[in-house]
Amino acid sequence: MDDDYYLSCEEDEEEEEDDYDKVDYDQYEQAQREETTKSTSRIMTNESLVAAQKEVLARVMELLTLKKSQARTLLIHYQWNVDKLLDVYSERGKDSLFKTAGLTVFSHTSLSESRYSLRKKMTCEICMDDDLQSYTMTRMDCGHCFCNNCWKEHFTVKINEGMSKRITCMAHKCNAICDEDVVKKLVYPELAEKFDRFLVESYVDDNKRVKWCPSTPHCGNAIRREDDGGEVECSCGHQFCFSCLSESHSPCSCLMWKLWKKKCEDESETLNWITVHTRMCPKCSKSVQRSDGCNLMTCICGQHFCWLCGGATGLSHTGTTIDGHSCGKFKEEKVKQIEIAKRDLKRYTHYYHQYRSHTDSSKQEFKLRESVREKVASLSEKTLKSEQKWASNGADLLFRSRKVLSYTYVFAFYMFGEELFKDEMSDEEREMKKILFENLQQQLIGYIESLSKTLNQPFDDYSSDELEKMSDETMRFGIVVDNLCKEMYECIENELLGPTVAGHNHSIAPYRSEGIEKAIEFWC
Ligand SMILES: [Zn+2]
Ligand SMILES: [Zn+2]
Ligand SMILES: [Zn+2]
Ligand SMILES: [Zn+2]
Ligand SMILES: [Zn+2]
Ligand SMILES: [Zn+2]
Ligand SMILES: [Zn+2]
Known part of the structure; x- marks a missing residue:
């Protein structure tokens, strides 16, 4: 696919669209079909956890002629990484292997010994x-x-x-x-059962490659993943980040997401608001909110004071001056502090609103996925249902890309802010990169909205001609949306995070056209 396709599609869509749609759409379908075979994540139910653990234990017991509890102690020490354990064994021998895990090889006679x-x-x-x-x-x-x-x-x-x-x-x-x-x-038997459960859980708790699905209420599954980090979908439908176990948040890094969630929850923004919109009464120290443009403030304690400097005054005043009060005592530092709070609040509010509005849309589009599937199911017999996969695929893509879009605002908030990347680039550089990124965001918004509008049509009683037109549009917008998402991730990797030093602390789960990787059922 030509990189500039979405930029030029309005002019030359006539000649090119058919070919491109066919080719890419087939690839898209192909990607979906191959998903299960190349998935690196496995669902582990309680039974498969027990089975997997047993298998590993048996292997270590046999290879090293150990008792079960010894094998388990070793495995817990090596975080259930058998290969690493065996490496240490072959390189440094049994004694060293045991010593590092706090085990001692005991050889003593059993209870049948005569003195007992x-x-x-x-x-x-x-x-x-x-x-x-x-x-x-x-x-x-x-x-x-x-x-x-x-x-x-x-x-x-x-x-x-x-x-x-x-x-x-x-x-x-x-x-x-x-x-x-x-x-x-x-x-007691109940305690033995509890003990057994702990032992099974240790397979997950001490294992770097296995994590409990963080769904609430807990679905009971654990997921084993061969790749580091990334995002995964449990069979219960919950999508999460394998590194930090939060809901999936790509292209925002784990650190950015953690800071953002805290920011949305805690007081820092409220504090900024208070700094900008209120002053402390000089008599009783209560915060007083300014109600109109007038500089004379009146506290509920009855004290009058000046909005600009916070100094106590009398009541008599005009819009700009207060009788007997000569202002100008307003310390420069205080002015600066208020200016910074004002700017930070404005910036945060901007990004928060964008983030929220796209998150809200993604909730709508989550439901749209269902209703699109229902409409497809209700289509009359004459329009072959198997040909309507474009609709559900389009709705899936819409939901996914909308989520990506909403997280790009969190990413941008930190990438172009001062908290994490202050000294990484000059102001001009920052501004240029911000424009580049926002340009991509704007294009993505446009096509996502078009895709959304297209899929929201009441197509359940469309004629086959109308359906064909709708499917053409859905696929055309879908391809552009998919490409823009890819381009956005490339921009983040090559232009934004890549060149910075701090960028190395931010690993971003990759974008996948076929969606977040689904963990598949585990068979032993
Ligand atoms: Zn002892
Ligand atoms: Zn005793
Ligand atoms: Zn789950
Ligand atoms: Zn994360
Ligand atoms: Zn007061
Ligand atoms: Zn007044
Ligand atoms: Zn004053």
């Missing part, structure tokens, strides 16, 4: 009971032996504290991890 013979009375060093049979005692791998009641109490406390992934031995200064089978055998 059935007849001999034993003492538990914890409760000091000295009249114990050996079968009421349990010896851990580290060699420490205590009575079952003491162990049970220890495990119960630890599980209830939520520390069950690594329950260490009770002996003073012994850091050995207790055998999970012994733990489960000694505690």
Whole structure:
């Protein structure tokens, strides 16, 4: 596709549009079909989590001839990255591997040892009971032996504290991890179940590649992803950023998004508003809002004062002067502070309104996706339904690109503001880049609105001619929207973030014509 196509499509659409539409539309369809095969994200339900974990544990147990609890301790230490674990093993050997994970290889004789013979009375060093049979005692791998009641109490406390992934031995200064089978055998069944659940969850919690879907209410799924970062869609429909687990926010970086959310929530903008619109009463220190253009302020305490300098005055005044009050005491610093607050407030308000209005539209267009599908389903038999994919594809693209558009305002707020990129470019440079970016934004808005208008037509009782016209338009606008989105991301990468030093702290989830990657079901 020619890069300038959308700029020139109005002049030469007659000759070119048919070919371009066909070619690109096929590619677009192709991209959608290939999605599932090249997806790098997998859905993991509770069952597949258990299965995947079992498989990894079995592999490590077999390769290194270990007990399950030892294998688990190692895996938790290596964040369930088997390859890394095996690398350390082959490079540095078993002892080193164990040492780094806080494990010790113990070789001691088992309970059948003669000095623990059935007849001999034993003492538990914890409760000091000295009249114990050996079968009421349990010896851990580290060699420490205590009575079952003491162990049970220890495990119960630890599980209830939520520390069950690594329950260490009770002996003073012994850091050995207790055998999970012994733990489960000694505690109450409900607790053993809870313990099991913790162990399964540790596969997600300590695993860099696996994260819980952050949907609320939680859908129960975890997602395993082979690529770093990026955005993903869970089978429950929730789309989120794999790096920060917020809702998807590309082309805004995680840091920008975090700052923006905080800004929208907290007091900083309210404070700016107060600085700009109110003055503190010199007598009682209450904030007083200016109600008209007059410089004389009156507090509810009865005190009159001057809007310009905040100094106490009498009541008698004209529009510009207050009797007996000579102003000019208004400190320069205060003026500056108010000017900055005013400018920041204005800037934030501008970007916030753009962001909000496109976010609101995207909510409408989320519903439009459904209604478009319903209309397609209700089309009469004579218009083949299979040919109406352009409608639902168009509605999906509309929703997606609108979201991209709304996040570009958050991106622009930080890119061209002073908070993150102040010293990265000269004022002239900043202005030029801002114009370039806003130009793309404006073009994108235009085509998104056209696409939206087209798809909002009541096409369920259109004739086939009308339908054809609508599908042509939808596809034409869709291709331009898609290309503009791509161009916008290229601009961000090559012109805006790329050349700056701070830009390296901002990784942007890539734009995908086919939409946010859908995690696919996991089969073991
Ligand atoms: Zn005891
Ligand atoms: Zn011990
Ligand atoms: Zn989910
Ligand atoms: Zn993020
Ligand atoms: Zn007052
Ligand atoms: Zn007045
Ligand atoms: Zn004054």
